Amino acid sequence: MTVAEGYRFPDRTFTVDPVRVEEFVLALGVEPEAGWAPRAGAPVPLGFFMYVTTYGADAIHDVLGLDMLRTVYGGTDAEFLAPVHVGDILTVRPQVTGVTEKEGRHGRLLLVELTVDYLDGGGAVVVRERSTTVQRG
């Protein structure tokens, strides 16, 4: 499929599982707050909200027609609109919100902006994360 601005992925339910959050913090080797523990009700580390974690990089790349060999993660911009805790059940709603091409120092670049809304049980957006994936060539 061609990368298309406005394309919306199907909603997915995502549970903020304490084991996965613990794995994330173990990988980093630094807790998000002093004395933090991965139990229900604990705050979720800020960097945890990325589409890869909550939706799956393979699914996103496949639908967008991106070649993993040529892509890199460019960055993120996350807004935290309401508290999220370990154990919360969220709805994940990714949408392609930008597709641009530009000439880089080493050739053509394709920049894909993905905006992922995380909604609580009442349908309110609690986190909005915009990320940029860059494909070379």
Next chain:
Amino acid sequence: MGYGVGDRLPVPAIPAVDRMRIAYMAVSMRDPNPVHVEDEYAVACGLPGVIAHGTFVTAYLGLTVSRAVGVAAVRRLRVDLTAPVAPGDRLSTEAVVVAVRPAGEAADAGSELVTVELTATRADGVPVGRGTATFVQPNGAGA
């Protein structure tokens, strides 16, 4: 204690991003991209070898802020990745307050919104991430 313009947030001690941490992150994120775990694949991508997930840089900058003010106080985190991180790299982070203004959102009424500039740097001096974060603090706390 509140923060004012020019203040620096405390710097957390960050361990080296070794291969085990990268493998753990791949599992945690369910990230299937071999560029983080297979050297041959990474070389085919034009890299010297595997690279760490950009999540490390984003998360270390995020926790630099959250360890200082608490996760619940953070309203925004923006990070642009500027260079790769290889296994064994040691990163340091910096967060400097550049603005303090009244919070506009009703939920944060009576608070100040503090903006910090963020930088993550490898031990060789190369910046690997730049960005900003905003957090709330009680009104007048940074005066």
